[in-house]
Amino acid sequence: MAKLFFKYGTVFSAKSLNLIATAHNYETQGKKVLLMIPGMDTRSDGYISTRAGFKMEAEMIQDTSNVLEVFKKHMKQHEKIDCVLVDEVQMMTKEHVNQLREITLTYNTPVICYGLRVSYTLELFEASKQLLALADKLEEIKTVCWYCNSKATHNLKLVDGKPVYEGNPIDIGGLEKYLPVCYKHFAHPLT
Numbered sequence: 495m496a497k498l499f500f501k502y503g504t505v506f507s508a509k510s511l512n513l514i515a516t517a518h519n520y521e522t523q524g525k526k527v528l529l530m531i532p533g534m535d536t537r538s539d540g541y542i543s544t545r546a547g548f549k550m551e552a553e554m555i556q557d558t559s560n561v562l563e564v565f566k567k568h569m570k571q572h573e574k575i576d577c578v579l580v581d582e583v584q585m586m587t588k589e590h591v592n593q594l595r596e597i598t599l600t601y602n603t604p605v606i607c608y609g610l611r612v613s614y615t616l617e618l619f620e621a622s623k624q625l626l627a628l629a630d631k632l633e634e635i636k637t638v639c640w641y642c643n644s645k646a647t648h649n650l651k652l653v654d655g656k657p658v659y660e661g662n663p664i665d666i667g668g669l670e671k672y673l674p675v676c677y678k679h680f681a682h683p684l685t
Contacts, residue, residue, distance in 0.1 A: 503635035525576035532585035561593035583609035584619035613663035614651035646674035
């Protein structure tokens with residue numbers, strides 16, 4: 495049986511770069527991959543991209559999208575999908591994760607999801623929580639704290655240079671807004 499993977503890390507841990515490298519490896523072998531990204535990610539414009547400048551076209555998944563139907567549509571076009579790769583999975587819904595799980599069961603196709611585990615408010619994202627419950631394999635993609643050399647475990651949100659710990663858990667942004675930090679510097683940032 496194909497597996498459902500959840501590869502999680504903090505902001506700036508190269509999750510998208512890992513995804514693109516995985517897609518490249520499949521494609522180099524002549525295999526077909528289906529890339530997905532939540533439509534909620536307003537930065538994507540239908541592409542998974544990295545700060546290193548790499549990008550690949552992806553199917554945009556809206557909150558109302560049925561991931562199984564998107565998969566079936568691509569199966570009709572390509573006969574076989576060898577792997578599904580999902581970026582920014584934390585912005586998807588619980589139902590999307592259930593549908594991704596169903597792809598592994600019904601079509602024996604591996605699904606690899608990349609995203610954040612928790613928000614800057616220390617809340618599990620709905621999709622991340624469901625992946626923690628359903629995934630066959632969990633893998634942490636590691637990076638170091640912005641302020642020290644400890645492993646980054648949290649996402650620190652800064653507004654006007656000040657830490658913010660409350661608000662909408664999904665608040666899209668990059669280095670202008672978020673830093674990867676260890677818990678010590680999450681609780682007491684050096685701002």
